[in-house]
Amino acid sequence: MMSQINKADIKQEVFDLYDDYAHNRLNRRSFMEKLSLYAVGGLTVPALMSFLMPDYKGNMQTSPDDPRLQSGYVNYSSPKGGGTIKGLLSKPLDAKKKLGGIVVVHENRGLNPYIEDVGRRAALAGFISLAPDALTPLGGYPGNDDEGRALQSKRNKGEMEEDFIAAYNYLKNHKDCNGKVGVVGFCFGGGIANMMAVRLPELAAAVPFYGSQPALSDVPEIKAPLMMHNASLDTRIMEGLPPYEAALKANGKKYQSFVYENVNHGFHNDTTPRYDKAAAELAWKRTIDFFTEALK
Known part of the structure; x- marks a missing residue:
């Protein structure tokens, strides 16, 4: 249609x-x-x-069985969160050295095919990535986004935050990771990326895509460099951007902020009509270049 x-x-x-x-x-x-x-x-x-509605059949950029990747599901411990969390762990098959790690955080609907695809894209770019599913305690992503949103609204936000903190620790200590870990998140995941920047002093880099900003009083706690991607038509998130940037600047934080004109919230998600190819590709190139420098 x-x-x-x-x-x-x-x-x-x-x-x-x-x-x-x-x-x-x-x-x-x-x-x-x-x-x-x-x-x-x-x-x-x-x-x-x-x-x-999203169309996952015709819009994947990578394949789950891409021969260039080692990609599969793992379970990791989140004792302060949901207990045991499932995630997609992906890395290049021919990696000759330990790699920088990237936690890939989903939107407000669980680990859907789009976010799994982003996790594999990160691996193809030369990183080891972990894309957790915060819906694991409720049975995992149910197969469609409407039900996924309903499930995610039933989870405690604080416990979900702990699940992604635990994902960082899992990846940081993985035998194939060099110990430097960043985070990229979309929508809900963008807010999680900002939260992780506040809570994790050793976080190497954070890339929130159109994510809610943390409390301005928390900005002094941020140690990681930030790269923020936002959409000019996304009035809800854009409203909080100027004061966030002002607080980052006032506190001497290292950040880059990009606003893509005439595009909507969700512009990176290539499975929905909000997708903007030019903005998405530019934002992703900037993201990978940023991680390449920060996680080496």
């Missing part, structure tokens, strides 16, 4: 509605009712819904 609708014909208000729905500010019924206002001409509500 996605290919039958021209993205340019969709009003920005539709993407804003989807953002509210995806972040649990609208329930499904209200979302569909509001969406019906934009179902005009040849567009129907089911067609718009289909257009907005």
